[in-house]
Amino acid sequence: MDFNVPIGADGLVADPHRILEALSTVRWLQGQGARTILLSHFGRPKGRPDPRFSLRPVAAALSRYLGQPVPLAPDCVGPTARAAASAVENGGCVLLENLRFHPGEEANDPAFAAELASLGELFVEEAFGAVHRAHASTVGIPEKLPSYAGLLVSREMEELGRLVEAPERPYVAIVGGAKVADKLPFLEGLLGRTNAILIGGALAFPFLAADGVDLGASSVEPGLDDAVRAFRAKAESLGTRIELPVDWLTERTEDDGSSSVVPAPTTTVPADCVARDIGPRTRDRFYEVIKDSKSVFWNGPLGLAEDRRFAAGTREVLAGLGTIAGYHVAAGGDSARVASDLGVDGAFQYISTGGGAALEFVAGETLPGLAVLPDA
Numbered sequence: 001m002d003f004n005v006p007i008g009a010d011g012l013v014a015d016p017h018r019i020l021e022a023l024s025t026v027r028w029l030q031g032q033g034a035r036t037i038l039l040s041h042f043g044r045p046k047g048r049p050d051p052r053f054s055l056r057p058v059a060a061a062l063s064r065y066l067g068q069p070v071p072l073a074p075d076c077v078g079p080t081a082r083a084a085a086s087a088v089e090n091g092g093c094v095l096l097e098n099l100r101f102h103p104g105e106e107a108n109d110p111a112f113a114a115e116l117a118s119l120g121e122l123f124v125e126e127a128f129g130a131v132h133r134a135h136a137s138t139v140g141i142p143e144k145l146p147s148y149a150g151l152l153v154s155r156e157m158e159e160l161g162r163l164v165e166a167p168e169r170p171y172v173a174i175v176g177g178a179k180v181a182d183k184l185p186f187l188e189g190l191l192g193r194t195n196a197i198l199i200g201g202a203l204a205f206p207f208l209a210a211d212g213v214d215l216g217a218s219s220v221e222p223g224l225d226d227a228v229r230a231f232r233a234k235a236e237s238l239g240t241r242i243e244l245p246v247d248w249l250t251e252r253t254e255d256d257g258s259s260s261v262v263p264a265p266t267t268t269v270p271a272d273c274v275a276r277d278i279g280p281r282t283r284d285r286f287y288e289v290i291k292d293s294k295s296v297f298w299n300g301p302l303g304l305a306e307d308r309r310f311a312a313g314t315r316e317v318l319a320g321l322g323t324i325a326g327y328h329v330a331a332g333g334d335s336a337r338v339a340s341d342l343g344v345d346g347a348f349q350y351i352s353t354g355g356g357a358a359l360e361f362v363a364g365e366t367l368p369g370l371a372v373l374p375d376a
């Protein structure tokens, strides 16, 4: 399971999308009288127990949605995990504590994977959001147990597969967000596959910086100039149009600590300002490209959309998308939450539970957690 969900300031699950989407498989297993042991990672706790990364809020949410108590075992291996697993009754389920409390998870340590595998008889892969990781839970266990793709993983492959095999054209990708170095290699995989890529958010910064644009006080990830230039050259040779912001809404921090919104009508950002959202001219340019599209893949907010002052770029572009017929897919934890908070999730025919996994999938990568499943 990928129960790596956002938690609110109240300590409760803030967006249950990933949990809800995984329930069909849990309910099906329960209906078959299976004894279900749920495994998931949560956040990036660096291989040791850390209460800030406990799955406790997820266990509470699961109990509510399933209408039956879902206990949380304090560890995913060792005597408490074994006791919890053997206490599950037919049709019942238990959630084991965060897999990433052990370094063996991310290292895909064979002994750790063997211990996890020893808890059950069959493995169902339902953590679509994590299948791009070659970890013990995604690759180690399926090497040791008969393994199957779950209902959600199968659906993700089918829906996202529509953008891989023969997407209706023009096919446009809208990308933004913040994980710049993470995303750049996979964006490259979209070149040639897509007809146009619209780049907003902090993801646009290194592209503009490599062109020598002054982005004021915006924090630009260093060392990406060569990668960005290679990307642009490849886009040109494969005929994928790249659109970057031509104006911004920026934020200036005043002497008294308050902050104000300063529009920047060109790509250049004033020295004391930080680019926070795409501006109105950019929104219009993006709309001109998507209005003729037949397929759209979106990952990454086009600005700091959690702050209502900087949400207009994402909101308006997606609202425009909602008026266009076609097959539209959204992916990414923050993206899905922002689209629903801004009331524009109706623009999409499918909202993936994967972030990086979905991006790699549509970029045509082989995902290790899927490659290891015989039926996927």
Ligand code: ADP
Pocket (backbone or CB within 6 Å): 176, 177, 178, 179, 180, 200, 201, 202, 203, 275, 276, 277, 299, 300, 301, 302, 303, 304, 305, 306, 331, 332, 333, 334, 335, 336, 355, 356
């Ligand atoms: P996802 O989880 O959908 O894959 P990311 O994690 O890459 O997306 O990025 C989402 C984050 O990027 C959001 O929190 C958003 O506010 C932030 N972001 C986008 N553009 C900017 C910007 N210009 N300045 C600061 N943060 C930004």
Ligand code: 3PG
Pocket (backbone or CB within 6 Å): 002, 004, 043, 044, 129, 130, 133, 333, 354, 355, 356, 357
């Ligand atoms: C995600 O949130 O994209 C998945 O749960 C994977 O998390 P990770 O990027 O920490 O591996």
Ligand code: MG
Pocket (backbone or CB within 6 Å): 332, 333, 334, 355
């Ligand atoms: Mg994110």
